[in-house]
Amino acid sequence: MTNPIAPDLPAVRMPAKPRAGVWRRLVRRPLALLGLIIVALVLAGAILAPWLTGYDPNEQMFDGLTLEGSPLPPNAKFWLGTDLLGRDLLTRILFGARTSLIIGIVANGVALFIGTLVGVTAGYFRGWIGSALMRFTDLMMAFPALLLAICLAAVFEPSLWIVAMVIALVNWVQTARVIYTETSSLSEREFIDAERTIGASAPRILIRHILPHLLPTIIVWGTLGISTTVLLEATLSYLGIGVQPPTASWGNIIFENQTYFQAAPWLVFFPGAAILALALAFNLIGDALRDILDPTQRGRE
Amino acid sequence: MSAGVVDEHADAAAKAAAGPVLEITGLSVGVRGEDGEREVVSGLSLSLGRGETLCIAGESGSGKSMTALAIMRLLPQPAGRISAGTIRLFDKDGSAVELTALDERRMRGIRGDRIAMIFQEPMTSLNPVLSIGRQLTESIEAHTGLSHAEAQRRAVEALKAVRISEAESRLKQFPHELSGGMRQRVMIAMALALEPDVLIADEPTTALDVTVQGEVLELLRDLQRQHGTSVILITHDMGVVAEMADRVIVMRNGRMVEEGTTADIFTGPQAAYTQELLAAVPRIGSGVGRRASAEPDPATRDKVAVVNDLHVRFDLRGGFFGRVNRRVHAVEGVSFSIAPNETLALVGESGCGKSTTAKALAGLVPYTGAVKIGGRELSGLGGDARKAVRRDVQMVFQDPYASLDPRMRVGDLVAEPLLIHGIGSRQERQSQVAALFERVGLSAAQMELYPHEFSGGQRQRICIARALALKPKLIIADESVSALDVSVQARVLDLLKELQREFGVAYLFISHDMAVVENISDRVAVMYLGQIVEIGSRDQVFSNPRHPYTRRLIEAVPVPDPSRRRPRFARLDREIPSSTRRIGESVPKLVLKDFGGGHLAAIAD
Numbered sequence: 001m002t003n004p005i006a007p008d009l010p011a012v013r014m015p016a017k018p019r020a021g022v023w024r025r026l027v028r029r030p031l032a033l034l035g036l037i038i039v040a041l042v043l044a045g046a047i048l049a050p051w052l053t054g055y056d057p058n059e060q061m062f063d064g065l066t067l068e069g070s071p072l073p074p075n076a077k078f079w080l081g082t083d084l085l086g087r088d089l090l091t092r093i094l095f096g097a098r099t100s101l102i103i104g105i106v107a108n109g110v111a112l113f114i115g116t117l118v119g120v121t122a123g124y125f126r127g128w129i130g131s132a133l134m135r136f137t138d139l140m141m142a143f144p145a146l147l148l149a150i151c152l153a154a155v156f157e158p159s160l161w162i163v164a165m166v167i168a169l170v171n172w173v174q175t176a177r178v179i180y181t182e183t184s185s186l187s188e189r190e191f192i193d194a195e196r197t198i199g200a201s202a203p204r205i206l207i208r209h210i211l212p213h214l215l216p217t218i219i220v221w222g223t224l225g226i227s228t229t230v231l232l233e234a235t236l237s238y239l240g241i242g243v244q245p246p247t248a249s250w251g252n253i254i255f256e257n258q259t260y261f262q263a264a265p266w267l268v269f270f271p272g273a274a275i276l277a278l279a280l281a282f283n284l285i286g287d288a289l290r291d292i293l294d295p296t297q298r299g300r301e
Numbered sequence: 302m303s304a305g306v307v308d309e310h311a312d313a314a315a316k317a318a319a320g321p322v323l324e325i326t327g328l329s330v331g332v333r334g335e336d337g338e339r340e341v342v343s344g345l346s347l348s349l350g351r352g353e354t355l356c357i358a359g360e361s362g363s364g365k366s367m368t369a370l371a372i373m374r375l376l377p378q379p380a381g382r383i384s385a386g387t388i389r390l391f392d393k394d395g396s397a398v399e400l401t402a403l404d405e406r407r408m409r410g411i412r413g414d415r416i417a418m419i420f421q422e423p424m425t426s427l428n429p430v431l432s433i434g435r436q437l438t439e440s441i442e443a444h445t446g447l448s449h450a451e452a453q454r455r456a457v458e459a460l461k462a463v464r465i466s467e468a469e470s471r472l473k474q475f476p477h478e479l480s481g482g483m484r485q486r487v488m489i490a491m492a493l494a495l496e497p498d499v500l501i502a503d504e505p506t507t508a509l510d511v512t513v514q515g516e517v518l519e520l521l522r523d524l525q526r527q528h529g530t531s532v533i534l535i536t537h538d539m540g541v542v543a544e545m546a547d548r549v550i551v552m553r554n555g556r557m558v559e560e561g562t563t564a565d566i567f568t569g570p571q572a573a574y575t576q577e578l579l580a581a582v583p584r585i586g587s588g589v590g591r592r593a594s595a596e597p598d599p600a601t602r603d604k605v606a607v608v609n610d611l612h613v614r615f616d617l618r619g620g621f622f623g624r625v626n627r628r629v630h631a632v633e634g635v636s637f638s639i640a641p642n643e644t645l646a647l648v649g650e651s652g653c654g655k656s657t658t659a660k661a662l663a664g665l666v667p668y669t670g671a672v673k674i675g676g677r678e679l680s681g682l683g684g685d686a687r688k689a690v691r692r693d694v695q696m697v698f699q700d701p702y703a704s705l706d707p708r709m710r711v712g713d714l715v716a717e718p719l720l721i722h723g724i725g726s727r728q729e730r731q732s733q734v735a736a737l738f739e740r741v742g743l744s745a746a747q748m749e750l751y752p753h754e755f756s757g758g759q760r761q762r763i764c765i766a767r768a769l770a771l772k773p774k775l776i777i778a779d780e781s782v783s784a785l786d787v788s789v790q791a792r793v794l795d796l797l798k799e800l801q802r803e804f805g806v807a808y809l810f811i812s813h814d815m816a817v818v819e820n821i822s823d824r825v826a827v828m829y830l831g832q833i834v835e836i837g838s839r840d841q842v843f844s845n846p847r848h849p850y851t852r853r854l855i856e857a858v859p860v861p862d863p864s865r866r867r868p869r870f871a872r873l874d875r876e877i878p879s880s881t882r883r884i885g886e887s888v889p890k891l892v893l894k895d896f897g898g899g900h901l902a903a904i905a906d
Contacts, residue, residue: 189703190698190699190700191703191704191707193660193665193698193704194764194767195706195717196663196664196665197663197665197691198691198695198717198718198721198771199688199691199692199718200717200721201721204721208709209708209709213708295708295710296707296708296751296753
């Protein structure tokens with residue numbers, strides 16, 4: 001063959017210039033940058049909480065309540081107002097960010113990990129392993145999550161990490177279901193057969209060839225999971241089996257105060273906004289990551 | 302027979318004189334993509350006479366399907382639009398309707414009623430959850446306002462017209478209960494039930510087996526003769542063009558390259574592209590780069606692969622307890638052997654077990670029987686030993702779009718087999734992959750790209766490079782060129798032959814296309830219902846086919862020569878039986894009779 005280039009296409013596409021790193025490309029997208037900024041703010045707030053405010057999160061201040069004993073709306077002294085017990089809301093939200101970040105990232109991350117592991121294993125190997133895993137998942141799904149959480153929390157001494165574990169054990173099921181379906185359709189694809197014929201081992205196929213295709217789904221479930229887990233923690237706190245008072249978390253601030261929603265709306269609005277902002281931030285980053293990590297999108301940006 | 306052709310020419314002339322039924326002038330179609338609007342059809346003009354068959358031929362991306370969709374005003378929304386030109390549909394009395402200016406409601410009245418369309422994939426173009434009777438009567442009722450009973454009667458008539466037996470009871474069946482050929486006939490029945498003026502058939506037989514293709518084409522021809530329908534037949538298959546067309550339009554990159562009567566195009570193509578296209582068409586007996594089939598060596602040389610009594614069966618579960626109650630006998634006692642440097646072709650129609658045989662050899666499906674690769678028995682080997690033997694068998698799949706992981710760089714994909722088998726250092730692998738890229742006609746600079754940045758032919762070259770990386774003794778090519786355009790197909794076949802000469806690799810070439818098989822193979826095995834019915838050297842099988850099924854397969858291939866049109870194609874009196882059987886039901890084993898020189902066929906004398 002004289003012509004070294006396959007004549008199937010008149011113009012041969014040559015590789016584009018080396019591409020910038022994932023981080024650089026993430027920062028270049030305005031929406032992703034916004035997400036990163038919000039996450040950074042929340043992180044900084046959580047870490048630097050003791051230095052950012054002059055109040056103790058659990059201190060019930062006398063001047064934090066009106067003479068009639070109702071909470072104060074936002075003012076110059078208490079920027080976000082005070083709660084029912086006269087505690088500074090801003091301080092509680094900053095300290096609560098620690099709890100909520102642990103729940104939203106650790107608990108949600110563990111749930112995602114378990115769900116993906118179960119889903120991928122069941123979807124790829126099928127057979128009795130797959131059936132056993134998926135029937136177990138179905139069982140978990142059919143079981144009321146709250147009841148399960150209550151049982152688990154009753155067995156263990158309530159603490160932040162136990163709560164995180166309980167939430168992880170409850171929340172992996174949906175992820176497992178979705179990942180299972182996608183894996184089983186992916187493993188029917190021809191390129192997986194092609195991998196088998198060149199002698200690729202199961203772990204290699206799973207990690208190098210199936211997992212990258214699941215990334216978009218995992219990212220979506222991960223970002224959705226942040227708000228669900230934070231709210232589940234709030235529910236558990238409300239039932240007295242979550243984070244124990246007086247420790248603050250975004251969820252339990254809402255639940256402590258929700259009955260006064262009409263009289264003191266800021267008590268629900270600010271922590272709610274915080275949860276929303278965090279979930280939105282991760283969503284924005286996740287969306288951008290999904291596009292950046294997908295090589296088939298190259299040249300179509 | 303030549304007299305018949307002359308008659309047909311006279312016919313065509315008469316048809317053209319009667320005035321066109323459809324006239325397209327200066328049609329341009331644009332499709333909006335990420336990088337602005339791209340013109341997929343530019344300045345196309347054509348006219349279709351009453352009762353005429355016009356073939357639009359071209360390779361993928363030539364804009365032939367877009368033209369059809371533009372006529373139907375079914376361009377993909379919102380990206381596609383008609384940017385210029387007129388499409389006029391003429392009534393019998395000569396009054397014209399301008400289709401590009403019609404609103405959607407009036408266009409709906411024309412679709413199905415005056416212009417009908419048949420699509421390529423009969424499974425996806427029928428609604429799987431509605432009975433075919435419902436789908437047929439629905440379109441009749443929508444256009445004619447006939448009563449339900451009357452529509453039902455028309456539907457039965459339409460099914461009878463496309464030669465579907467027991468038409469009344471078929472109305473209650475669902476698409477999945479019918480075979481591919483039957484489904485396409487139902488589609489034709491639907492299209493013709495309202496006796497449209499124009500029938501657009503977009504690759505109507507591409508997804509069908511050759512013998513079924515022959516029947517469907519003949520059916521189209523007959524129906525056209527009876528109803529005087531004008532047909533626009535869109536196809537990439539020059540054999541089908543020669544068989545069907547009165548006139549041909551050759552398209553490339555959205556433009557008409559050449560237009561002429563079928564005889565003129567085939568005997569004296571003017572445009573260089575048409576000449577190339579015709580030269581690339583594989584023909585039985587005279588393909589490009591065809592070589593004499595290697596003589597079977599009677600001496601027991603070391604065979605690359607010896608397959609003995611291979612069985613593959615799939616259990617079907619059913620009933621209340623989900624027990625195995627039926628079994629698909631996909632491969633039933635297949636035996637063959639392949640020598641080094643030899644190409645054995647496995648041919649047959651869909652469902653005959655040829656791909657399953659390939660998958661069994663590649664270790665993708667469990668089997669029973671003996672498979673020896675390079676003298677070593679495959680079954681009963683431990684993990685590492687099996688991995689070592691697997692190196693000797695590599696596979697190239699049918700669809701180059703589906704068989705490469707879209708999220709990996711092609712360089713990594715080609716290097717992967719080396720990595721898995723622990724061959725060479727990183728640099729060595731890199732240089733080896735670069736050499737492979739050059740060898741299959743790509744450039745080493747392209748290793749950094751992802752699969753979607755290549756064309757189909759280039760991707761298939763990548764798959765071939767990947768299969769070659771481990772220097773296997775046997776490459777299984779499962780319909781590896783079927784998805785490619787003819788000109789690309791010819792070049793990939795050439796490459797395969799060159800590589801065989803250079804590396805001495807043996808091919809198991811699986812295909813349904815008799816013409817391709819005739820060009821590349823040394824020996825041919827014909828499969829039917831999981832068993833080999835005939836095996837022999839290429840010349841033995843093609844010039845002296847013994848088994849009636851082999852003969853049928855060879856006859857069914859449309860010949861790219863309008864002067865050799867088949868007057869009549871022998872119809873199959875029944876559907877091909879299924880290979881699904883109840884448990885305990887045995888499959889009669891065919892006995893192959895030796896006709897000498899390694900030519901075996903399953904016939905009683």
